[in-house]
Amino acid sequence: MTIAVPSLVTLEAAALAALAAAPDAAGIDDWRAMWLGRQDGRITGLLRSVKDQPAPERASFGGAANLLKGRVEAALAEKLGGMKSAALRELTTTAALDVSLPGRPQTIGRLHPVTQTLRDIIAAFGEMGFRVAEGPEVEWDRYNFDAMRIPADHPARDMWDTIWVDSIIGGKRDMLLRTHTSPNQARVMERQAPPIRVIVPGKCYRQEATDATHEWQLTQVEGLAVDEGVRMSDLKGILYEFARRMFGPDRKIMFHHSYFPFVEPGVEMAIDWPVKQADGSTTYKWVEILGAGMVHPEIIANHGHDPKKYTGFAFGLGVERVALLRWGIEDIRHFYANDLRFLSQF
Numbered sequence: 375m376t377i378a379v380p381s382l383v384t385l386e387a388a389a390l391a392a393l394a395a396a397p398d399a400a401g402i403d404d405w406r407a408m409w410l411g412r413q414d415g416r417i418t419g420l421l422r423s424v425k426d427q428p429a430p431e432r433a434s435f436g437g438a439a440n441l442l443k444g445r446v447e448a449a450l451a452e453k454l455g456g457m458k459s460a461a462l463r464e465l466t467t468t469a470a471l472d473v474s475l476p477g478r479p480q481t482i483g484r485l486h487p488v489t490q491t492l493r494d495i496i497a498a499f500g501e502m503g504f505r506v507a508e509g510p511e512v513e514w515d516r517y518n519f520d521a522m523r524i525p526a527d528h529p530a531r532d533m534w535d536t537i538w539v540d541s542i543i544g545g546k547r548d549m550l551l552r553t554h555t556s557p558n559q560a561r562v563m564e565r566q567a568p569p570i571r572v573i574v575p576g577k578c579y580r581q582e583a584t585d586a587t588h589e590w591q592l593t594q595v596e597g598l599a600v601d602e603g604v605r606m607s608d609l610k611g612i613l614y615e616f617a618r619r620m621f622g623p624d625r626k627i628m629f630h631h632s633y634f635p636f637v638e639p640g641v642e643m644a645i646d647w648p649v650k651q652a653d654g655s656t657t658y659k660w661v662e663i664l665g666a667g668m669v670h671p672e673i674i675a676n677h678g679h680d681p682k683k684y685t686g687f688a689f690g691l692g693v694e695r696v697a698l699l700r701w702g703i704e705d706i707r708h709f710y711a712n713d714l715r716f717l718s719q720f
């Protein structure tokens with residue numbers, strides 16, 4: 375069979391017209407079988423007939439037939455693409471699933487503001503040469519109180535009323551949730567000879583009524599430095615440098631005398647606390663952030679070191695109070711209320 379070039383043009387026009395008329399996917403399948411089917415497809419047949427052409431025309435005929443097939447296949451691909459986007463458009467306008475709706479964003483967690491503050495405190499003292507030590511949250515009475523010069527009948531125990539663990543030895547309650555990190559002064563001095571320069575961060579617990587600056591659970595950072603020639607001025611210098619790093623150079627600091635049985639002399643440090651009022655104004659108040667002082671010589675001696683040779687300072691810093699002051703928060707109780715609207719601001 376020989377087919378003249380004008381017949382090729384007619385054939386192509388017929389194929390394209392039939393393709394354009396195919397209404398849907400099933401129509402396209404029928405079209406494909408009729409024109410490109412392996413067995414009886416008309417274009418397939420056309421290509422098969424190349425070999426039957428007279429030798430001089432065979433090459434040009436084959437080339438024309440292949441080009442025709444290529445154009446028809448391109449038209450098919452275009453038609454299929456058009457149908458796909460039409461189907462998608464239809465889906466986005468009529469289906470219940472709105473595929474144009476953005477996906478749910480993944481929420482990324484962050485560090486709790488008290489953890490952020492604790493890390494900054496550790497970094498500040500780390501740069502001043504303090505290494506980190508740890509001690510137990512459930513503590514023996516003898517470390518929490520006795521080692522700190524607070525015997526059973528001492529009125530200072532009232533300041534640190536606490537939560538006792540149900541353990542009684544020799545008719546006496548002997549284990550508690552520690553009220554402060556100070557027992558670690560004794561624990562560190564027992565283990566290590568001077569020079570000592572450590573901080574001990576950790577949770578503490580107190581059975582007390584809560585208010586804007588008091589929680590029943592709190593985080594403290596104990597500081598302890600023991601060496602030859604350690605003086606009160608060293609303590610003051612370290613604490614002023616800490617406050618400068620934490621709050622910047624412009625915050626006001628107050629240092630005043632205080633009493634703790636385990637130091638002599640004892641002091642407290644307070645920082646000005648700006649709190650925004652409902653009318654837009656700001657009020658300032660002093661908020662105590664730490665107790666401190668020179669380690670009592672008796673405690674140095676009781677834990678294996680010569681108090682004539684060594685002196686030391688210690689401090690106990692409240693981490694939630696530092697966080698409160700740093701961001702101007704009006705109530706310490708927000709930190710543990712587990713309200714993400716508050717916590718995600720930091």
Ligand code: FA5
Pocket residue numbers: 553554555556580582587588589590591592594634637640662663664665666667688689690691692693694695706
């Ligand atoms: C003590 O706990 C002493 N151990 C501190 C100390 C250490 C003194 C070494 C001398 C030498 P105080 O009870 O004042 O002291 O607590 C220390 C700090 O913990 C306070 O300044 C405050 O910042 C924080 N703090 C105390 N009680 C609470 C509370 N209920 N809620 C939040 N923070 C508190």
